[in-house]
Amino acid sequence: MSARVLVVDDVLPNVKLLAAKLTREYFDVVTANSGPEALERIHAQHPDIVLLDVMMPGMDGFEVCEKIRADPAIMHIPVVMVTALSDASDRVRGLEAGADDFLTKPVNDVALFARVRSLVRLKMMTDEWRLRESTSGQLGMLVATDSVHTQTAEAARVLVVEDSAIDLDKIVETVARDRDVVTDTDTCAGGLELALAEEFELIVISLTLMREDGLRLCSQLRSHEKTRQIPILLLADETDMDRIAKGLELGANDYLIKPIDRNELLARTRTQVRRKRYQDKLRANYEASLSMALTDSLTGLFNRRYLSAHLPRLLDRSGGNNKPVSALLFDIDHFKVVNDTWGHGVGDEVLKEVAQRASRNLRNFDLVARLGGEEFVVIMPDTDGNQAAAVAERLRRRIAEEPFAVSAPVGKIDVTISIGVALADWTLDAEGKPESGDALLRRADTALYQAKRSGRNRVVMDGAGE
Template sequence: MTARILVVDDIPANVKLLEVKLSAEYFDVLTASDGPSAIELARSEAPDLILSDVMMPGMDGFELCERLKADPATSHIPLVMITALSDVADRVRGLEAGADDFLTKPVNDIALFARVRSLARLKLMMDELRVRQAASGNDEVLAENDVEVEDTIVDARILLADASQTLAGKVSDYLAEDGHRTDHVKTVDEALSAAQGADFDLLIVSLHLGQEDGLRLCSQFRSQDDTRHVPILLLLDEEDLPRLPKGLEIGVTDYVIKPIDRNELRARTRTQIRRRRYHDKLRDMLRSSVALAYTDTLTGVYNRRYMSAHLDRKIVEIAETVKPVSILMFDLDHFKSVNDTHGHTAGDEVLQELANRVTRGIRDLDLLCRYGGEEFVIVMPDADVDVAVNVAERVRSLVADQPFAISGSDTSLDVTISIGAATTRDPMETPEALISRADEALYGAKEAGRNRVRSAELELRSQRSIATGSAGGE
């Protein structure tokens, strides 16, 4: 994915070096030579991430971070400090000022790009929630710092996965100082079992779980409904840093290097829990404030009217973001027989449960709406055709793999859906044209036997591959 990065440093050579590295990875780079200029650019250009030096004349990186986090217009922008300072006390000071991470000079390129992409993804998700909150007609703007540490960042429930009883005892004691409760497990299976159906605010995972791989556990957490959106804090040794980029790629949100410093652990934990509470508050405000005019009264998801405006806006944004937009169009297979055999009340229950299952299977930034009757559309910003098809397959399985219960009846129904996917990178394509292509793909899925996913883009890619192979053979 691409992103707009603001680089702040008073030394031109440092700015140029980062600008060249980031531009080579297709990031859009803005630059500032001091704190006041950085604040002005952050407000006017709304970057996806800020990389700031710490040691600057006048306003240093710590003060810059504090001022940005105190402003509702910029508080949600992730900030990474780049510094020659290696003392734990300096890291803690930066974290308490609101920094998301530290990178030590000379900056390792792999760590830099991994952290940039991870935080840019996080901001994209938060921005989508903020956009929907604004679109709902609610004038209140919630800033991350509105989630006060004193009021809400206490009594959090934390799951710790580590094979060492000694280390677990220390971590639990450190976090208990802030009133947090820690559940300790020693294996991957114990961790997955403990997290099922539970409501944890933070997951702390050691990279080495005895003979088991902590990153695999992190990956499994990200694939489970109960833990998909819970922040993950990774514990690792310094010699394991080369594996950190992979952890950030699969969904780790922060990390602590052993031996664990108490104050750093507490600071990083507060940051992650505050962000989790901020995310939850945005979602709750959105649910409570969305006007009835934009929602479907039966299923509770957005209606066609809202979807049309949202999709139109996302396609127009391609010109600025250069990020693809995909949509999934699906409907229930043989839904008429459900109404005819079991009645319209049963049909309504199926549609309601369908919406619930699909909501669990899509990303936070995706938008589910009822297009009409038993037909639904999912709008997917920043999703190419491969991402769209992967999500579509997950949604299809969530519907097909478990029968639908009907109230007042011992009978359960086997329900399936067919899905058509379409993707665009053209800001001039109309929403109607994109929907039409998805509808054609949906028709193809029906013709191919139902309970399947079809994408015009993937089929075209396959045809080109066959044609190229045939030409090569000749």
């Protein structure tokens, strides 16, 4: 996963070192040498994450972070403070100023890259929810949610998986300050059972369990629909940085190093609960806005009207950051034969199952819409042409390799799709404008036509086969 990273430090060697490390990992790096310059860079360069030094003359990192969080245009950008300060009180101050994490110099490379990737994934998901909410608001369907930092963090339901009685007592006593309701268990199996049976806003998992693997529980929680969006806070020893990085890769949201500092635990807990409540509000607000005007009544996917409103905004945002956007246009092969042979009721069953398989095999921030009839479109942000072609081929196989169960006497029928793929072109035309959404879809449609002409049940990239 690539991303644009802003590195802020008044010491040039520190900037060069961090920039070199990030560049080797294929990140796009922007730099600034002071707080005011950092704020200018954020507005001009739109970074995906900010690595911010604390000890700077004039405007220190705490003040910069507070200004970022106070500006609605940039408040959703993740901020990681990087500093020589190592006291828990400094970390707590940074978290209270709005920082997402606090890395101590010299920076551990494993921790750095894992944290950047984790926070960028979170930002991508939040950005997509905010964009969808904004699109619905533009259509006059709802009022926008405010921000993460205006959410309350009190009276949350917290699940703790910890087999150390001393640490468990400290956790329960600390989070109870916010009137949180804490449920605890000392086994991963018990934690998974509770998480699936009850409602929680945060799950705290120890990686120092004596007889079990907390990372396995992280993986299991992220594999279940009910628990996929619940924040996970890991507890670990300082020597467990490799396992912490693996946990972040598996989908954990944050971590805390033992011995547990009560104030830092409370600050990190509040941050995760606020973020969960903000995302829940975005999702609920967005879902409440969906109506027959925006969704296809048969498949539940977006319809052409929503796509027409959303795609230009997505292209405008991504084009300004030079981030790739790909479109997949596909339809069902010989769909008229299905309707003529088995009836329109079976045809509707096929359409619904195609929509479900497509949705299951794409990321939750990819946009899937039914254009009409048997034609569908997928818009994939931050995805280049090669990646999109690979996703399209995987989707084609998911449709073709497993017969569709239908209500007709035959029981099951084979279904295939043909897919055209196109990558958005950011080249400006004579009027200084990039390619429109309609033009992108036309190129995908041309590729789809080529796939049909070449025998169907295949993927063709825009320009291939000419």
